[in-house]
Amino acid sequence: METFFIIIGVLYVVVLYFFVDFSLGRKIHLKKLQLQHFPDRYSDIQMFTSGPELFADLFAELKEAQKHIHILFYIVKKDRISSEFLSLLKKKADEGIEVRLMxxxxxxxxAKRSISRELQGSRVELVFCKAPRPPFFFYSSQVRNHRKITVIDGKIGYLGGFNIGKEYINLNPKLSPWRDYHLKIIGEGVQDLQHMFLRDWEEAARVRLTQNEAYFPHLEKGKYRHKLIPSEGFYLEQTFSSLINGAKQCIMIGTPYFIPGKRLFHDLQSALKRGVKLEILVPSNPDHALVKEASYQYLRKLLDLGATVYQYQNGFFHSKILIIDDKVCDVGTANFDKRSFYLNHEMNCYTYDPHYIEKIRGVLKQDQSESKLISQQDISMLNPWTFCKEMVARSISLFL
Structure with a gap:
């Protein structure tokens, strides 16, 4: 009995530590937060949906770089495509091109050690950002830089859901084919991608480059009006809430993880109650434990209110998209989940051109056609194991 109370006491102290660490860490984080606001821009935008197609284009543009290459990814792995990527960066650095990889x-x-070893002795500048640090180790370990930004010569930019690894080029049997949305931006918007990369670089490397005009060449206007929206565990929820509350006809959401939190869940229910059509597309097979079960409590209620929910069947769906009334389309790095809303550093692109939105809507409709409609019964009649997983998922949904 004494041992039991000791164990309970230790668990209580551990839970209390995590709670205090997280609460104080977030409070200080929000107090220091300096939000970035960018104006409307005009750029030419192309969307890629497959890894082989994206990386063929990206690597070709990297080979043509003349001055500087700035790249931020959440994940680079230890595999063939990652090695090819790092070798290309080393080659460009040897040619005298400034190469920064974050x-x-x-x-x-x-893959941290292998990447460091592979780039050791090269001219590629490498930094790892958002390492856990005192005094709030737990909170800082949860705040991640989830942006995926590439800027080449300050003139060509990339942003979206792909990272560097074999699964992204369809070499993981369990997750193939990998379906994602990634933008190539040429025009005014590239300066905002560059600014955010250099701002993150300054925080991680303690080197300030945002004032260097060499990284901000003159950019011509492109075809599509858009706005880049950076967020840091704050602000994204507010912008999504404003869009959803302004919807008059239809809301279309595509996300690998649907864990909206109280505010956006309430907004979506209100939209359905006022007659707005809601369509949600999620993967059938998840890539992380418990994320599927964490969505059930939200999907059940939305299905009750008339939402349409699709589960993607043709591989793994990792795209992040929100379309409101064919008037605004968001594609970026943020998932429709608590981690993206309350913890991660993200970057999204809101586009307002009706012709662009019509084209992207067609891509999303195609993905819906390769999906299965799910019913209330599909996610309500759970076996005991799935029920237990859902209960656990609910309790830790912020950290999934």
Whole structure:
């Protein structure tokens, strides 16, 4: 009996530590937060949906770089495509091109040593950002830089859901084919991607480059009006809430993880009650434990209110998209989940051109056609094991 109370006491202290660490860490984080606001821009935008197609284009543009290459990924792995990527960066650096590579400390943790070894002695500048640090180790370990930004010569930018690894080029049998949305941006918007990369670089490397005009060449206007929206565990929820509350006809959501939190869940229910059509597309097979079960409590209620929910069947769906009334389309790095809303550093692109939105809507409709409609019964009649997983998922949904 004495041992039991000792164990309970230890568990209580551990839970209390995590709670205090997280609460104080977030409070200080929000107090220091300096939000970035960018104006409307005009750029030419192309969307890629497959890894082989994206990386063929990206690597071709990297080979043509003349001045500087700035890349931020959440994940770079230890495999063939990652080695090819790093070799290309080394080659460009040897040619005299400035090459800066920034990776999230947690996201690329498994390959951190191999990446460092492979780039050791090269002219590529490498930093790992968002490493856990005192005094709030737990909170800082949960705040991740989830942006995936590439800027080449300050003129060509990439942003979206792909990272560097074999699963992203359809070489993981369990997750193939990998379906994702990634943007190539040429025009005014590239300066905002560059600014955010250099701002994150300054925080991680303690080197300020945002004032260097060499990284901000003159950019011509492109075809599509858009706005880049950075967020840091704050602000994204507010912008999504405003869009959803302004919807008059239809809301379309595509996300690998649907864990909206109280505010957006309430907004979606209100939209359905006022007659707005809601369509949600999620993967059938998840890539992380418990994320599927964490969505059930939200999907059940939305289905009751008339939402349409699709489960993607043709591989793994990792795209992040929100379309409101064919008037605004968001594609970026943020998932429709608590981690993206309350913890991660994200970057999204809101586009307002009706012709662009019509084209992207067609892509999303195609993905819906390769999906299965799910009913209330599909996610309500759970076996005991799935029920237990859902209960656990609910309690830790913020950290999934």
């Amino acid at each position: 990776l999230d400390w947690i996201g690329s943790l498994k």
